[in-house]
Amino acid sequence: MLETRSIVRRFGRTLALDRVDFRARPGEIHALIGENGAGKSTLVNILAGRLRADAGEVLLDGARLPAGSAARHPRRARIAAVYQSPMLFERMTWEENLALGGYRAGASPRELDAVAVRARTAAAQAGFALPPPRAIVADCSVAARVRLEIVRALSFDPRVLMLDEPTSLLAPAELEIFLAALRRLRAAGRIVVIVTHKLAEALAVADRITVMRRGRVVAELPAAHASAAELARMMIGALPEELRMPPPAGAETPAAAPALTLERATLARDGRRLLDEISLAVRPGEIVGVAGVDGNGQAELVELLAGIVRLDAGRVTPVPDAAHGAVAVIPQNRDRDGLVLEMTLWENLLLAAPVRARFIRRGLIRGRAAQSFCASLLDRFGIRAAAGPAASAAALSGGNRQRFAVARALAAAPRVIVAHDLCRGLDLAAAARVHRRIRDFAAAGGAVLLISTDLDELLECCGRLFVIARGRLIETAAADRDPARLGLLMAGAGA
Amino acid sequence: MNALIRAARRPAAASVIALGAVALALAALGASPLAVAADLAAGACGNWIAFTDTLARATPLVFCGLAVAIAFHGALWNIGADGQLVVGALAAGALGPALSGWPHAPAIVAMLAAGAIGGALWGGLAGWLRARRNVNEVISTIMLNFIAAQLLSWAVHGPLMAPAGGFPASRKIAAAARLHLYFPPSRLNLAMAFAVVLACACQLGLFRTVAGFQLRALGRNRRASAFFGAPIARLTVGAMALSGALAGLGGAVQISAITHRLYETISPGWGYEAIAVALIARLSPLGVVPAALLFGALDNGSQAMQRADGISPELVYVVQALAILVLLACDAAAGGGWREMFYRGAPASAEEGDDA
The missing domain is CATH 3.40.50.300 (P-loop containing nucleotide triphosphate hydrolases)
Known part of the structure; x- marks a missing residue:
């Protein structure tokens, strides 16, 4: 059983997790649902050892996990996570990426071929396709990258598999197969934790559901006893x-x-x-x-x-x-195509030529005016940035980045x-x-x-x-x- | 003002830490760090001549430092400021002797224009190769450095060689084309002031103009720049040409104010040292000026240090390199912005909030 006890985690003044008790049992698919900022990703990151909790503990099958151990020793800890934005070596082939995962192979062509064989077996069991041999990850589609991440996570032969919004980029046909694959993992006695905001999906695939809201667990219930309307109300109150x-x-x-x-x-x-x-x-x-x-x-x-x-x-x-x-374009991969992460928000706003044109006088950019316009835009679209227009785009959470991209497209009129x-x-x-x-x-x-x-x-x-x-x-x-x-x-x- | 102090804090601290580390090493070797530091300081600015010499030594570093900073902002790793400076000097040195009879001001302008154009061609060539043929500018600029050095060598041994001499140097430039030295034998001249004006112009250009904005965006995210319609090829060629022009100007003022003729060894490697200057300045054009002064002072003082203490001037390079390493390490700890440009392979995912 995977269990957390009174996990607390702060980011600055924000209390992201407030004494969270979470329990997922072997042979069950457990859905973790909640709004933006409810603390789902933070909890997953703590379980995966990418973040440390300020207080509280994580237990796997009754044994206490030292903080960060899952990230340092993925094989021993046997907790694997697939994140919302794929974390792959972009400039390497997918076989090399997997060789660096749980397969622990070298980089010779023969070893990579062996990796490919094992990966295709694993992917076939999960029910989806892999890219053509030696494809560079950067050239793969987003969905293909998500699939690669899942195969890489499985390569660790994990006791616990956590998936953070894994299905958001999968096609309907793939989705069915993928959910079936999850059920197969459950049958093998693994603990599967799936983070999602799609209620229907949580209801369809999960055995139990934990609902989070503002850093707290507000409910844990069997999926069979839940309805979408009830879950939505618990997550956000009524729409x-x-x-x-x-x-x-x-x-x-x-x-x-x-x-x-x-x-x-x-x-x-x-x-x-x-x-x-x-x-x-x-x-x-x-x-x-x-x-x-x-x-x-x-x-x-x-x-x-x-x-x-x-x-x-x-x-x-x-x-x-x-x-x-x-024409204003809102690209799919906002971090790669839509934002300059190291630049400030107001500068990112000025990337759009029509917006920029409004803040040029005698060939010079009027930074102050652009900043105050940006501030009003952040306000209007409810984009939370601690440092306001002067915050770097990298400091925004993913949801806020997306809202910013939409706000900018609309601002360009x-x-x-x-x-x-x-x-x-x-x-x-x-x-x-x-x-x-x-x-x-x-x-x-x-x-x-x-x-x-x-x-x-x-x-x-x-x-x-x-x-x-x-x-x-x-x-x-x-x-x-x-x-x-x-x-x-x-x-x-x-x- | 506060922002200025904040910007200067880390580089200053890094320099002090580097000096401190070297002082410890000196003490361990049995030398007195204080005495060495005193000799170094005396050599750098102990008297009028030493002080003006420091200014003169720092001047080409400002020009080349600006060249490097501008290009690096666009993620164009211009390692070729040295070659661009040489070509600029070559153009000015070739033109200079022909300017006899010209009035002073137009002759100076002609010298500067020759230097800027020469450097711009050399830098712009690398930019064009990058924009049109996707040739890595690191490689092309390094190669162009060698070509520039050989070109200069051939010129001063061949077509430009002064008739009576047998020494590989060109004819002296016309008197009208020489920048005035105010207090000879000190080498105080207007070039440093010109360099400071250029630094201000570069600061304005980078941070207030559309082209500068687009260049900075391009350097930090090429794909997003393309999505928002930035003229990538034009920016690449333009930034490299501007970078080359700045370095070329450095070569031209060196000929005009200091050497008055071309030698094979016109540059002791300023273009390379300028990379260190630009990094210490964290690519800020205004920051390049104090950084260049620091490096110029260290270079200048190192010779006095050698005479007085018998310590090899290479010690100063150790200080300079250490300062950069310390600065990079500090920035790494702080997760500083421009540093990410050097590790662009990994997309920055400093997501603080929770976003499921």
Whole structure:
């Protein structure tokens, strides 16, 4: 049994964990749920030995674990964790990454081949695919990296496997297989702890659920006795009325001229078509969704609309150029593509050319004015930064970083917003607020292209819905607006 | 003002710790650290000549330090300030003798322009290779250093060699092209003041202009810069050309004020020492000035120290290197910002809050 007793942890003046008692039994899948800032990740980090508790203790099968031991001796402690943002050696191949994990292999080609064989076996048991041989991690999709992390965690043959929001980047088809894999791990007598904000998932897969709120455990109950509504109420209280959304206006098409048009846009690399004759029009006032399994051309589509890559054939109107700001892009990987972590928030705000243009006088940047604007933006969007606009972006938590990226895109007052995984790392209430902002933007005449793997989000927000599979874009009919049918299309059934 | 003091605290502390460590080593070897320090200080600024000599020695370090700081802000690791300084000196030294009969001010401007253009071409070449052909600028600038040195050697042995001499040096530059020395034999001249003005301009350019902002963003996150439409190729070539121009100016003022002609050994390695200067200054253009003065003083004092105490001047390099190591170590402990630029492989994930 994995057990914590009265764990306390502070960050500065914030009490992140307040006398937390947590218990997970062998042969059970235990879901840990809670809002942003509830303390879930902090607890996982303490269990995994990445953080020290200020007080309290961690016991595994009755034996006390010295602080930090799980991180120093992963084999002995047998607690493995998969984190929300993949922690892999980006510039190495995935086999090398796994060799550095529990397989403890050398770097010779033969040893790496052996690693690959073992990894494929483990991945096959868990039910998912691995990248092609010797692929560099940096070139893999986000979902592929999450899968790699899980395989690496399993390579330690852990007693306890902790997964921090592991499914947020998995496709529906993969999700089922993955949840089945978790059940298999449970059958093997392991302790599986899954951190999630998706209530349905917690209810579907977990045996027991622990609910956290503001650093405290507010409830621990068997999943069989819980309902989604009850859990949501425990997590956040009831969802505020103003955040409840009417369903989107069906598939009707506004009459205005499109704000963004793609005509047979094609992008090829090494003879493979990453984008294959994509045609799409987004009109003012419209939220258009693109569903798809990660790695089917979404990243390329976003890069194309940001003006980073050039088309091989076809046309995009307006011509993508981030320096002009008709289109604001919210990239999927905000730390890599959306923020300069070492720079301050107000400087990050000025990365967007249209915002920057407002704070230039006689060729010089007016730092003070930009800072006060940034402060008002942080305030308006509820972004918590201890040092205000002068805080470095790195000092923000992931959820706050995401809110900042959204706030900046809206502040740029573009005609079109292209958002890839709009609510990555946000919990229910925060996601609802972001959706609200995006809807307001559309209602005021903005055009939105929402690219996501989260079907619930797309079905809730989007008027027209497309599916992207192997670089091809298919428009869905009203009859397709159903997760199962969309899942089939995403797997390429319609292509 | 407070911000200034805060910015200077760590580098100053690092220098003191480095000096202290060397003092301990000297004491252990049986020498008196105090006597050595006194001789070092006397050699650096004990009298008028020593003091002005320190200024003169620090001047090229300011130019090259600025060159390095600007490029490093864009994560362009310009190791080639030395070569850029040499090419700038070569251009100015080649032009200088032809300026006889010119009025003083235009001749000086022509000398500076020649130096800046020469250096800009040399630095811009590395920038172009980086932007268009993706050639690592560390390698290209080091290679260009060798080419510049050989170019200078060939020039002073060949086409530019003074007719009567047999010594590998060029003809003297025209009198009009020489920067005024105020109190000969001291080498006090306007170049240091010019360097300080440039430092202020660089500070303004980096932190207040759009191009400077974009360059700093580029250096810290290339992909995000691309996502927000920064003109990456233009910034790369421009920053490297500017960097080269600054180093080239350093070469030109050296010819104009101090040597008045080209020698094979025009640079004792300023371009390399400038990397240390820029690091101690933590890439702050204004910080480059005091850092260069410190290094110039140590260089200058080291010779007096050798004469008086028989201690090899290399001891001073030990102090300089130690100061940088101490500073890097301090910054590591504090998780300081620019340091992360040197370890860009790992994305910074200093997530403090909880975000599930």
